[in-house]
Amino acid sequence: MKRTRWLYPLGILLVCAAVPLAAMARIKLTTLPVRERVEIQLDHPQSTLVEEERIVPLVKGINQVDFSWANTRIDPNSLILRILPPEAETPFEVKVLSVSYPPSETALIWAVAASASGTARVRISYVLGGLGKDFHYRATAGRDEKTLELTQWLRINNNANEAYENARFWAGVGERFDKPLGLSETKEVQLARFAGVPVRKTYTCDPVAFGYLDEAQDKLNVPMHYVIKNAGGSLGKEPLPAGKARIFQDDGKGSSAFLGEDHGKFTPPDDELTLYLGLARDIAVRRTVDRNERQRIAGNLYRYDVTLKYEIENFKDTPVTLDIAESVRQIRDSIRSGETNDLDPEWQLGNGTLRQPDPDKSDADQLLFHVDLPPRAADGQAQKQVHTLRLTLNNEW
Amino acid sequence: MRNRLGFCLALLAVLLPLGVLARNVDLATVPSRNTVQLTIYNSEDLTLVRETRVVTFKQGVNPLQFSWANTLIDPTSVELKVRQPKTGVELLDTTYPHDRPQTLYWNVQSDANREATIEISYFTSGISWRADYLAIADPDEKALHLNSFVRVDNRSGEDYENAQVRLVVGTINLVEKIAQLAKLPVGRIEDALKKNELQEVRQKAARMMMAPAPVSAADSGTYAGAEMEASKEIIKEGLSEYFIYTIEGTETVPNGWSKRLRSFEVADVPMSVQYRYRPREYGEPLVRLYLLRNDAASKLGLTPLPDGQLRAFRANSQGGLSYLGEQSLKYVPIGDKIELNLGPDPAVVFELSKRKVYRDNLWFQVKGGSLYRKLGDDALKLELESVVAGWDEHTVFRQEIRNYTRKPISVQIRRDYPGDVVFRSQLKPTLHDFQTVQFETDVPAGGKAGLDYEVITREGYNQKQSRVELQAGEVGR
Numbered sequence: 001m002k003r004t005r006w007l008y009p010l011g012i013l014l015v016c017a018a019v020p021l022a023a024m025a026r027i028k029l030t031t032l033p034v035r036e037r038v039e040i041q042l043d044h045p046q047s048t049l050v051e052e053e054r055i056v057p058l059v060k061g062i063n064q065v066d067f068s069w070a071n072t073r074i075d076p077n078s079l080i081l082r083i084l085p086p087e088a089e090t091p092f093e094v095k096v097l098s099v100s101y102p103p104s105e106t107a108l109i110w111a112v113a114a115s116a117s118g119t120a121r122v123r124i125s126y127v128l129g130g131l132g133k134d135f136h137y138r139a140t141a142g143r144d145e146k147t148l149e150l151t152q153w154l155r156i157n158n159n160a161n162e163a164y165e166n167a168r169f170w171a172g173v174g175e176r177f178d179k180p181l182g183l184s185e186t187k188e189v190q191l192a193r194f195a196g197v198p199v200r201k202t203y204t205c206d207p208v209a210f211g212y213l214d215e216a217q218d219k220l221n222v223p224m225h226y227v228i229k230n231a232g233g234s235l236g237k238e239p240l241p242a243g244k245a246r247i248f249q250d251d252g253k254g255s256s257a258f259l260g261e262d263h264g265k266f267t268p269p270d271d272e273l274t275l276y277l278g279l280a281r282d283i284a285v286r287r288t289v290d291r292n293e294r295q296r297i298a299g300n301l302y303r304y305d306v307t308l309k310y311e312i313e314n315f316k317d318t319p320v321t322l323d324i325a326e327s328v329r330q331i332r333d334s335i336r337s338g339e340t341n342d343l344d345p346e347w348q349l350g351n352g353t354l355r356q357p358d359p360d361k362s363d364a365d366q367l368l369f370h371v372d373l374p375p376r377a378a379d380g381q382a383q384k385q386v387h388t389l390r391l392t393l394n395n396e397w
Numbered sequence: 398m399r400n401r402l403g404f405c406l407a408l409l410a411v412l413l414p415l416g417v418l419a420r421n422v423d424l425a426t427v428p429s430r431n432t433v434q435l436t437i438y439n440s441e442d443l444t445l446v447r448e449t450r451v452v453t454f455k456q457g458v459n460p461l462q463f464s465w466a467n468t469l470i471d472p473t474s475v476e477l478k479v480r481q482p483k484t485g486v487e488l489l490d491t492t493y494p495h496d497r498p499q500t501l502y503w504n505v506q507s508d509a510n511r512e513a514t515i516e517i518s519y520f521t522s523g524i525s526w527r528a529d530y531l532a533i534a535d536p537d538e539k540a541l542h543l544n545s546f547v548r549v550d551n552r553s554g555e556d557y558e559n560a561q562v563r564l565v566v567g568t569i570n571l572v573e574k575i576a577q578l579a580k581l582p583v584g585r586i587e588d589a590l591k592k593n594e595l596q597e598v599r600q601k602a603a604r605m606m607m608a609p610a611p612v613s614a615a616d617s618g619t620y621a622g623a624e625m626e627a628s629k630e631i632i633k634e635g636l637s638e639y640f641i642y643t644i645e646g647t648e649t650v651p652n653g654w655s656k657r658l659r660s661f662e663v664a665d666v667p668m669s670v671q672y673r674y675r676p677r678e679y680g681e682p683l684v685r686l687y688l689l690r691n692d693a694a695s696k697l698g699l700t701p702l703p704d705g706q707l708r709a710f711r712a713n714s715q716g717g718l719s720y721l722g723e724q725s726l727k728y729v730p731i732g733d734k735i736e737l738n739l740g741p742d743p744a745v746v747f748e749l750s751k752r753k754v755y756r757d758n759l760w761f762q763v764k765g766g767s768l769y770r771k772l773g774d775d776a777l778k779l780e781l782e783s784v785v786a787g788w789d790e791h792t793v794f795r796q797e798i799r800n801y802t803r804k805p806i807s808v809q810i811r812r813d814y815p816g817d818v819v820f821r822s823q824l825k826p827t828l829h830d831f832q833t834v835q836f837e838t839d840v841p842a843g844g845k846a847g848l849d850y851e852v853i854t855r856e857g858y859n860q861k862q863s864r865v866e867l868q869a870g871e872v873g874r
Contacts, residue, residue: 039717045743049710049720078708080531096659097628099548103653112629125710126719219793239743239801270748270800299761299783341401342791344754362752364793395756397785 003320015136031057038164040131040181042156046367050164053084053123053320058094058114066108073129073162076101081110084121094120104310130160133171135191135243137264141226143252145201150194150228152240156187194234200227200276204287205310206325213279218288219360222322224280239362240267245275283322283373290388292335294351297395304393306335313382324354324369324387332393341397384393425462428452432513433560436528436641437549439703440568444524444553449516454486463517463842464500468554474520477503479520481514522574523553525648526564528660528705530726532737533674534713538804540665541687545702547631547642559647566703566728568637631660633700640701663696664802671744672808679738683747683798683808687737691729702729709737745806745840746799752849753793753873760858762786791861793873796848800840811835814852817860821868822850849873 027264029240037053056065067079083094093115100109106355112273114120141148168248170176174191181187204210205220213219218358226247230240245264248256260277291307308331344364349355354369361368369389376382407569428450436445452461463475472493489504507513513843530546547564630645638834642660650656658808673679687709692698709721721739729735761783769778786871813833820826840846849872855861 041713041717041719044720044722049718051717077432077706078720078723080710084716095628098659099657101655102658111725123717124783127720266743268799271746299781299785301759301761301785343756343790344751346755364754375824381724394789 016373021350028175033057035165040164040167040169042154043103043170044132047127048129048133048160049078049125049130050131050202051123051312053121054201056112056122057119058112059115059117062097063112063114064138065110065112066107067110068105068122069126070106072106074106075127075129076106078125078127079108079177080125081112082121082123082125084113085202091210092116092118096158099336103187108342114293127164127318128160128307130158131162132159134156135171135241137240137243137245139228139245139247140224140251140256141199141247141248141259145199145249148199148226148247149229150235151358152192152194154189154191155190156181158183158185158187165324173240173241192234196233197228198232200229201225202227202323203280203283203320204323204325205287206323207287208327208330209325218286218287220287221374222280222283222285226275226277228275229270230267230273239269240264240273243267243271247275247277270300283320284313284315284323284382285324286311289335295393300397302396304332304335304391304396305333305350306391306393307350308389308391310371310387310389312371312373312385312387315376315382317375319375320373322371322373324389327365328367328391328393329365331391332396336396345396346394348392348394352388352390354389355386414653420800425589430558430653433557434563435524435557435560436563436565437524438565438567438569439526439809442522442525442574444490445518445568446557447518449480449514451512453512455510456507458489459505459507461503461505462500463503464497465519465555465830466499468499469521469523470499470592471520471522472499472501474518476518477499477505478512478516478518479505479774480516482511485509486513492534519677521553521555523551525550525552528703530655530702530705530707532687532707532709534709534711534721535719536712538649538711539668539688541668541689542662542664542699543666544662545705546657547644547660548655548657549648549650550848551650551652552706554652556649556651557650558649560642560648562650563644564644565636565639566642566701568638589594615710623852628659631658633739640703642700649669659802661699666695666697670804670806672742672747672806674747674808674810674812677811677813683745685739685742687739687746689735690733690738691735691737701731702726702735702791704728707737709739721788729856737807742802744801745803745808746797747808748797750795750797752795755788755791756788757791758787758789758855758859759785760787762858785857786859788856789859790854790856791851792854793849793851796837796846796850798840798846798848800842800844800846803842804837805841807837807839808846809837810848814854814865815861815863817855818865819868820865821853821870822848822872823869824850825869826850826867828867834865834867 009171033054033056035054037054039051040050041051044380065081067081069076080098083096086092087093095113097111097113098223100111101107102109134157136153136155137150138153139150141147145164152174154169154174156169158181163185164181166178168178169189171191177189179189187323197230202225203222207220209222210221213221228235230236238376241271242263242265244261246261247257247259251257262275262277264273264275289306290309290310291305293305295303297303308326312322312325328345328347332347333340349357354371356369358368358370367389369387371385372387373386374383424441431449431451434447436447438444440703454499460479461803465472466839470696477488477491479488485652486508489506492504494502502604524546525652526549529548530545531546532541534541549562549564586691620828632645634641634643644658648656648658666689668687670685671686673682689695690697691702705726706723707726708723710718713719724738726735726737763781763783765782766780767780768775769780796810798808811829811833812821818832820834824836824838826834836848838846838848851872
C-alpha cells in the first residue's frame with residue numbers, strides 16, 4: 001500500500017508498503033506531491049472554496065493518500081477528492097474507495113485503488129474558513145460632475161493560516177486572475193474600471209429618512225447623493241457587490257479632492273446605486289403644515305384635508321433638481337398626533353403644485369416629487385419657490 | 398492492538414463453585430474472535446455486536462469469564478449462544494460478581510471433551526453511522542451527479558477488526574439509553590427498570606438481526622496486487638419498517654477512528670430548477686431549489702435516502718466547482734421528491750410593493766343616540782353615537798421579479814392570508830390551503846415580471862369566514 005500526505009499546514013503524503021491502519025505510526029516512506037494548480041473561488045457570499053490540483057504517484061493496488069490540514073480551518077466534511085480523467089492513451093483507472101478519519105488529528109486518509117502504476121492528476125476541493133473577501137469602490141468625478149470613473153476593488157484577507165504560491169481567483173464578478181497569496185496577507189486587486197459612467201447628482205429632502213436641519217425653524221436637511229445606474233456602457237452586465245465607495249472630484253489642476261464616502265449596497269443590473277456624500281447647505285427647504293382640516297363623515301369616521309407647504313431657495317449658481325420625499329403614513333400620524341391607528345392611510349392627491357409623483361419611486365406610502373430650481377439671480381438673490389402638497393386622507397377613525 | 402473485551406476460559410478450578418473464581422492465583426486462556434458483525438442504528442446510540450469464538454470444552458462444567466472494562470456495553474444485553482455443536486453443550490447460569498464491575502461468568506455444561514463455536518452478542522453504544530451526500534450539478538443545471546456516502550464512527554472504546562458492518566436506516570424505539578445502561582451495575586438496572594419492558598425491546602431488536610454473521614471470504618487486509626480493486630458494494634435490503642445496508646466484505650474501524658465509504662454514485666440524474674417564495678418553509682427570501690426525484694426514471698429509487706448532510710456544488714465550465722451550499726436532507730422514501738434549497742440567488746430580484754390602499758363597505762355600530770335642540774328653535778336634531786364596526790380593506794400589491802440570470806426561470810409564490818380574504822387577480826392562482834394562495838410565473842432570461850393582485854380583507858363586523866376566496870378580476874379601483 002502507498003500512502004500520501006500533504007505537508008505544511010496542508011499536506012499530502014504517500015506511504016509505500018502494505019500496512020494496516022493500526023501500524024501506520026511506524027517506519028514509512030512518503031512522497032510529497034506538490035500543488036500544480038490552485039483555484040480559489042470567492043463567489044459564494046460566505047464560504048470560500050479552494051481547489052488544488054496535484055499529481056499523485058500511485059502503484060497498482062490500494063494506495064493510501066493522507067491529507068492533513070493542521071492549524072487551518074478546513075471544513076473536513078466539505079473535502080472532495082476528484083480524479084481527473086487521464087490522457088486518452090493510458091488506460092489507467094483510479095477510484096477512491098473510502099476515507100478514514102484518524103482520532104484527534106486534522107487529517108484524513110483516502111484509500112485509492114489504481115489499476116496500474118502511474119501518476120494521477122487529482123483535484124482536491126474544500127471549504128476554507130478564514131479566507132474572506134470584500135469589495136470597495138473608488139470613483140473620480142469630472143469637473144462638471146456629469147460623469148465619473150469608477151474602479152472596483154477586491155480585497156482578499158488571508159487569515160486561513162495557509163499560503164498559496166500562485167492561485168487563480170474568482171470573486172463571482174469580473175475576470176479571473178492569477179496572484180500569489182502569502183500567509184496572513186491582504187491582497188487588493190482592481191477588478192474592473194468603468195470610465196465615463198454617467199452620474200446623476202441629486203438633492204433630496206425627506207423628513208423621515210434625513211430629518212431636519214433645524215426643526216424649530218422647519219428647515220429640512222438636504223443631503224446630496226451621487227446616483228449611478230448599473231446599466232449602459234461597460235456597466236449593467238453584472239451586479240455591483242456591496243462595498244464602501246470613496247468619491248473624489250477632479251479639481252481641474254491635475255489633482256483631485258475627496259468629496260465623501262458611503263457604503264454602497266448590492267446593486268443588481270438596472271438598479272441604481274445611491275451614494276450619500278454630504279449635506280448641501282446651499283439649498284434651503286422649509287416645510288410647514290399649512291392646512292389641517294377634519295371633516296366628520298359619520299359616527300367616528302373622518303376625512304382629513306392636509307396641505308404641506310415647501311419654501312425652497314437655491315443659492316447655487318446652477319439650476320438643480322430637488323427631490324421631495326414624503327411618507328403619507330408619517331404625515332397622517334403627525335396630524336393625528338396622539339390618536340394614531342394601525343391602518344394604512346387611504347389618500348388622494350389634491351390640486352397642490354405637487355401633483356405628479358414619480359411613478360417608479362412612489363407607492364402606497366412613499367411619494368417622490370422632482371422640483372426644478374433655477375439658479376440664483378445675477379444680483380445674488382435666490383428666488384424663493386413655494387410648492388404645496390395637498391392630500392385628502394379618507395376613511396380615518 | 399488494544400482489545401478491551403476480555404474473554405477467558407478459566408482452565409484451573411474447573412469443577413469448583415463460582416466463589417473460588419475470585420481468588421488471586423488464576424490461569425486463563427483467551428480464545429480469539431472468529432467473526433464480528435456490527436449492526437449500527439443511526440437513530441439511536443445503539444449497535445448490536447455479534448461475535449463468534451471457538452472454545453475447547455472439557456466434559457463437565459466449564460466456567461467462562463467475559464469482561465468489558467472501559468467500553469460502553471450494556472451488561473443486561475450480553476448473551477451467550479452455542480452455535481456448534483447443536484446439542485451437548487448447554488449454558489447453565491450467568492453470574493455478575495459483586496466485586497468486579499464489567500465482568501460476568503458463565504457456567505457451560507459439555508457432555509464430552511470437544512471444540513465448540515459460541516456466539517456472544519451484546520448492545521454497545523458509541524458506534525454510530527451517518528449518511529452524507531455530495532451533489533455536483535452540470536454547468537447548465539439540467540442534471541446532477543449524486544454521490545451518497547456512509548460514515549461509521551467508532552467511539553465505543555473497543556477496536557473492531559475485520560467486522561462485517563450493517564447499517565440500519567430507520568427510527569427504532571428504545572426505553573433506555575445504552576450509554577446509561579453501560580454505566581450501571583446489572584443489579585441496579587434490574588431494580589430501576591421494568592424488566593420485561595426492557596427485555597421486549599431487546600428481543601424485538603435482536604430478533605430482527607437474527608441472521609448470523611457469515612464468515613467473510615473477502616478480507617481487506619490481505620490485498621495482494623490482484624486486479625483493479627473495486628469499491629465496496631453496499632447491499633441494501635428492506636426489513637420491516639427499516640432498511641439495512643450491508644457493507645460488502647469486512648471493515649476495520651479502530652476506536653476513535655471513523656471511516657467513510659461510498660454508498661452509491663449516480664451520474665446524469667435529471668433535475669430542474671425552481672425559485673420559491675414560501676416564508677413558512679424557507680423564511681423571507683426567495684430561494685432557489687434543485688428538484689429531483691428518488692425514482693427509477695431519475696436513475697435513483699433503489700433505496701430510501703437516509704437523513705444526512707448534503708453539500709451541493711455546480712461544475713463550472715473551467716472544470717472547477719462552485720460551492721452552492723449545504724443542507725440537511727431528511728429521509729427520502731423511494732419515489733419521493735428531493736428538494737435541495739440553495740438559498741437566495743442575488744441574480745434574481747424579488748420585490749413586493751404596496752401600490753394602493755382603500756376601504757369600503759363600512760358598517761357602523763350604533764351605541765346610542767342623543768337628541769339636541771337649539772334655544773329658541775323648535776327643530777330637534779338626533780345625533781347617533783356610532784363607531785366603525787366593519788369594513789373591507791383593499792390593498793393592491795405588485796410583485797416584481799427581475800431575472801438577471803442567463804436562463805429563463807420559473808417562480809412559485811405562496812402567501813398566507815389569515816382572516817376573511819378575497820384574492821383578486823388575473824394570475825390564475827390556486828389555493829395551497831384554506832388561507833394560502835399559490836401562483837406561478839416564468840420570467841425570461843434578463844426579463845422582468847410584474848404581478849398585480851388585490852387583497853380584500855373583510856375586517857371586524859364584515860368578517861364572516863376564515864378563508865381565502867379566489868376571484869378573477871381587475872385589480873384596483
